[in-house]
Amino acid sequence: MTALAFDRVGMVFPDGTRAVDEVTLTIEQGEFVTIVGPSGCGKSTLLKIASGLLEPTSGTIEVDRKNLGYVFQDATLLPWRTVRQNVELLAELHGIAKAERQRLARAAIATVGLSGFENHYPKSLSGGMKMRASLARTLTLKPPVFLFDEPFGAVDEITREHLNDETQQLFQAEGFAGLFITHSIPEAVFMSTKVLVMSARPGRIVAEYEVPFPYPRVPDLRFDPEFAKLSGEVSHALRGAHQ
Amino acid sequence: MTDVDQRIVNAAADVAAELGELPPDAPRTAPGIGPGRWFATTVLPPMVLGAVLLGIWYVVSYLVLSPKKRFLLEPPHRVLTEGFLDWDSFSEILQALWSSTRVAMIGLVFSILIGFAMAIVMSQAKVVERAVFPFMVTLQAIPILALVPLIQFWWGTGQTARVMVCVIIAVFPILVNTLFGLSSAEKGMHDLFTLHNASRSTRLRKLMFPSALPAIFAGLRISAGLSVIGAIVGDFFFGKGDKGIGQLLRKFANDLSGEQLLASVIMSSLLGISVFLAFGWLQNRVIGKWYDSAGGGGR
Numbered sequence: 001m002t003a004l005a006f007d008r009v010g011m012v013f014p015d016g017t018r019a020v021d022e023v024t025l026t027i028e029q030g031e032f033v034t035i036v037g038p039s040g041c042g043k044s045t046l047l048k049i050a051s052g053l054l055e056p057t058s059g060t061i062e063v064d065r066k067n068l069g070y071v072f073q074d075a076t077l078l079p080w081r082t083v084r085q086n087v088e089l090l091a092e093l094h095g096i097a098k099a100e101r102q103r104l105a106r107a108a109i110a111t112v113g114l115s116g117f118e119n120h121y122p123k124s125l126s127g128g129m130k131m132r133a134s135l136a137r138t139l140t141l142k143p144p145v146f147l148f149d150e151p152f153g154a155v156d157e158i159t160r161e162h163l164n165d166e167t168q169q170l171f172q173a174e175g176f177a178g179l180f181i182t183h184s185i186p187e188a189v190f191m192s193t194k195v196l197v198m199s200a201r202p203g204r205i206v207a208e209y210e211v212p213f214p215y216p217r218v219p220d221l222r223f224d225p226e227f228a229k230l231s232g233e234v235s236h237a238l239r240g241a242h243q
Numbered sequence: 244m245t246d247v248d249q250r251i252v253n254a255a256a257d258v259a260a261e262l263g264e265l266p267p268d269a270p271r272t273a274p275g276i277g278p279g280r281w282f283a284t285t286v287l288p289p290m291v292l293g294a295v296l297l298g299i300w301y302v303v304s305y306l307v308l309s310p311k312k313r314f315l316l317e318p319p320h321r322v323l324t325e326g327f328l329d330w331d332s333f334s335e336i337l338q339a340l341w342s343s344t345r346v347a348m349i350g351l352v353f354s355i356l357i358g359f360a361m362a363i364v365m366s367q368a369k370v371v372e373r374a375v376f377p378f379m380v381t382l383q384a385i386p387i388l389a390l391v392p393l394i395q396f397w398w399g400t401g402q403t404a405r406v407m408v409c410v411i412i413a414v415f416p417i418l419v420n421t422l423f424g425l426s427s428a429e430k431g432m433h434d435l436f437t438l439h440n441a442s443r444s445t446r447l448r449k450l451m452f453p454s455a456l457p458a459i460f461a462g463l464r465i466s467a468g469l470s471v472i473g474a475i476v477g478d479f480f481f482g483k484g485d486k487g488i489g490q491l492l493r494k495f496a497n498d499l500s501g502e503q504l505l506a507s508v509i510m511s512s513l514l515g516i517s518v519f520l521a522f523g524w525l526q527n528r529v530i531g532k533w534y535d536s537a538g539g540g541g542r
Contacts, residue, residue: 053434070438076431080453080533089449093439121533 003177009059018202032178034188037198069143075130084118108136128159207237326506343487347474350409358417400484408477413470420462424455460526
């Protein structure tokens with residue numbers, strides 16, 4: 001079943017900038033697709049188009065927008081709400097009754113490993129913990145499709161690897177379809193079923209790699225020669241795309 | 244921080260360490276400032292400066308001014324005995340102060356209501372903001388002293404006129420800070436609300452208004468002080484009607500009652516300070532838990 005499909009999607013901003021050009025891609029339910037590309041190649045624009053925050057200037061998108069998970073680049077937690085209240089926010093916006101949204105929030109907080117921090121305010125959380133809370137917030141509504149906009153770009157390497165491991169386990173357990181944007185090649189190869197390489201502006205998909213490693217993927221996979229080889233190929237493609 | 248709090252923080256830090264992450268405020272070393280040091284670095288300096296200033300005051304009263312001119316600056320203990328401890332003059336000061344406080348508070352309440360209402364409308368409709376803003380700036384730019392005669396000309400010297408002086412100078416900081424605060428939520432947060440089809444009023448209540456609170460409090464503190472000034476200035480220039488601290492200042496100056504004049508000045512500044520502190524306390528109560536630099540003054 002197709003979860004998300006782009007058909008020759010193009011985006012030209014009013015100032016004439018061509019952000020993305022002729023992007024066609026399909027994500028089946030249970031697939032985790034990552035797009036890597038140089039800065040400013042229009043990767044984030046693709047997510048905004050997918051979610052409906054932006055209207056493309058050409059092409060069509062097929063996705064169910066009623067329940068779409070969107071994990072932002074920043075944690076975007078509301079600073080005046082505790083972790084629990086933040087995680088409850090989406091259920092609240094969708095008018096879900098209090099008891100039910102508390103149950104959903106508790107479960108989601110446990111899933112991301114933040115139990116015990118329910119009553120903390122964002123200002124007392126580390127960057128990685130904020131991202132977990134942000135992830136938990138998205139999880140409450142159990143969206144079948146997740147869009148990730150470089151969510152782990154701002155955390156340190158070790159935390160990032162932890163979060164990659166956990167996101168990958170989560171994806172395995174929940175079976176959602178994911179479209180993940182990143183700069184990091186190891187992150188892309190480690191989590192994805194498929195890696196797409198995007199060119200510099202205007203963004204086009206220039207290469208596509210199937211990732212053969214079975215799930216669940218263990219952290220040590222990162223030191224596997226096959227992993228290094230695939231990462232190398234993606235890196236070469238990215239370098240080519242940069243010119 | 245109490246022991247219980249400390250234990251909770253420690254427990255939290257342990258869990259965080261297990262997760263491989265430390266919250267930014269996790270205690271790493273025990274805080275080493277004892278009560279003695281705190282006294283020496285925080286309490287002592289202003290006390291020393293205060294003593295020095297009192298000393299200068301005495302020097303000016305007794306050594307600089309000749310006895311004939313001493314009424315210009317009576318020494319501190321005379322201000323205390325004649326201005327504060329003499330019940331007849333002090334009760335007069337207190338009564339006038341109460342009258343001015345009432346005017347200032349009513350003016351502040353109106354400033355808040357008007358400022359909020361205008362800021363909310365302006366934040367919802369840019370065209371209103373563009374229409375109104377130049378006039379607000381113009382009004383703000385007219386010196387209040389130029390407006391007082393006009394207000395007296397139209398509305399007399401009663402409560403309404405007095406409150407109006409307060410509102411004219413106090414409404415602007417609330418309006419500007421609230422307006423600025425309402426637009427301070429990050430774009431990503433707005434996107435989040437957009438993605439989940441939040442209505443205009445939900446967005447205003449759950450996103451824009453709470454994120455405006457720190458700026459609103461900064462504005463409140465400025466406006467509260469200005470409202471006190473407005474009450475005193477209005478009363479001073481009206482010069483009649485219900486007697487406030489402004490009229491009293493003028494009367495004591497005309498009577499050459501230096502002690503009472505200084506006592507009134509001190510009481511007026513105490514009023515300003517207590518209003519400022521009260522709003523600081525309120526700010527800390529409302530947003531101190533989540534806002535990083537709450538209590539650290541306005542922007």
